[in-house]
Amino acid sequence: MSLYEASFRVKHECPYREISERHPDLTIREWYLSDCQVVELTSPGTPASELLDEIDDLGTVLHRSVDESGLHVVTQSCLCSLEDSIIERFEKYNTLYQPPTVHRQGWEHYSVIAFDESDVRALLRDLEADRDIEVLSKTAITEQQIPHSMLAPVDQLFEDVTDRQLAALRLALESGYYEQPRKTSLRALAEQTAVARSTYEEHLRKAENKILTNAGQFLRLVTTTSTGDPLVVERNRQPEQRAD
Structure with missing residues (x-):
């Protein structure tokens, strides 16, 4: 397979696009989380005061530095006002978005991966209906590794996992439960909490199941270009005949 x-890159009405158009040396990288955006802004040289004012209006500034290498700012803003998210269109056409989105000189740059070329074509046609779009590359990936830059969005991996399930999973991980050999037991883990062993185990198993289910699409992408099944190869390997 x-x-x-x-x-590809697109143009449409967006505050980040407009800022990058007014300040052509500015690069904006945007990550989508479950309920917010994290945005990194970088620019060489000393930034103009008007650029700093515009950045302050984008959201909560988490980090800001200006030195000989230029400007580096990280902000966080709410997703609640976003409508018709382009990320939702990627999901509609079964394409996997590769963050971050890069805004530069008035364009938004995106990369996606799909199992079927027809899904990519359908997505591009949809975007052409209400955006200026330029396709930069469209490549079949065969017999090679998935790009290492493709990181699974954290909010997708942990979708529907409750706080208690996350707490149970973190305790097990930090206590060495998943190491070989294991450094602790379910009973010992439960004794560190305020719940019964059966309740703790239920939280842990549900967390494991949800995370593995959410990671399924990324697992298929990583393994789909592999040649052969190593487990099948191992199972079919015949033991060496010992010489008499």
């Missing part, structure tokens, strides 16, 4: 990777 082949995978298809597409890179």
Whole structure:
């Protein structure tokens, strides 16, 4: 099976696009989380005061530095006002978004991966209906590794996992439960909490199940270009005949 990777850039009404157009040396990288955006802004040289004012209006500034290498700012803003998210369109056409979105000189740059080329074509046609779009590359990925830059969005991996399930999973991980050999037991883990062993185990198993289910699409992408099944190869390997 082949995978298809597409890179393209679009223009539409967006505060980040408008800022990058007014300040052509500015690069904006945008990550989507479950309920917010984290945005990194970088620019060489000393920034103009009007740029700093515009950045302050984007959201909560988490980090800001200006030195000989230029400007570096990290902000966080709410997603509640976003409508018709382009990320939702990626999901509609079964394409996997590769963060971050990069805004530069008035363009938004995106990369996606899909199992079927027809899904990529359908997505691009949809975007052409209400955005200026330029396709930068569209490539079949065969017999090679998935790009290491493709990171699974954290909010997708932990979707529907409750706080208690996350707490149970973190305790098990930090206590060495998943190491070989194990450094602790379910009973010992439960004794560190305020719940019964059966309740703790239920939280842990549900967390494991949800995370593995959410990671399924990324697992398929990582393994789909592999040649052969190593487990099948191992199972079919015949033991060597010992010489008499």
